[in-house]
Amino acid sequence: MFTGIVEEMGRIVAADRRGGLLVVRVAAQRVVEGLQRSGSIAVDGCCLTAVDVDADGFTCELTGETLSRTAFGDRLAPGARVNLERPLRADGRFDGHIVQGHVDGVGTVRALRRQADAAELEVALPPGLERYVVEKGSIAVDGVSLTVAGVARGLFRAALIPYTLEHTNLGEARAGGPVNLEVDVIAKYVERLLGAARR
Secondary structure (H helix, E strand, C coil), X not given: CECCCCCEEEEEEEEEEECCEEEEEEECCCCCCCCCCCCEEEECCEEEEEEEEECCEEEEXXXXXXXXXXXXXXXXXXXXXXXXXXXCCCXXXXXXXXXXXXXXXXXXXXXXXXXXXXXXXXXXXXCCCHHHCCCCCEEEECCEEEEEEEEECCEEEEEECHHXXXXXXXXXXXXXXXXXXXXXXXXXXXXXXXXXXXX
């Protein structure tokens, strides 16, 4: 489990096709501390397995399933920056919100409106996710825990503070760009339970 509090921005140094896999090497420093081979790591909000780890970074293998359900596509090219977070320790502080690292869908950035040192991010939602997004609720965008500032038909807005703009790749968001979205898992369970109760 994760919390959507990005620990570090890593940099893609290699992305190679090997058979049906995309093998990605990420340069990182902070998140490799305590990260074991076969350990989990959230990359832009997607929980991946570190198949190799050293002091300079880690390597992950992405299947076609992962690529089809995420915004990765061509984003994992050398030089790209990605948001990184290690799993929450059982004795750790719980900031952010419950994030599983299971991408629910790919949104599209409508705008990143700069407002002095801060910004407002507007994202179009893919079909099926709108019902889980509520004003003042939580949503993970590329692995960043954000509070929903406003909801309109098919989209939501979130305010980004200067720290978020500087320490995550959301500061590089551009209109038309894809982003990984994970909605609040509690909302999905409530919907499922209420649906079962009505049957």
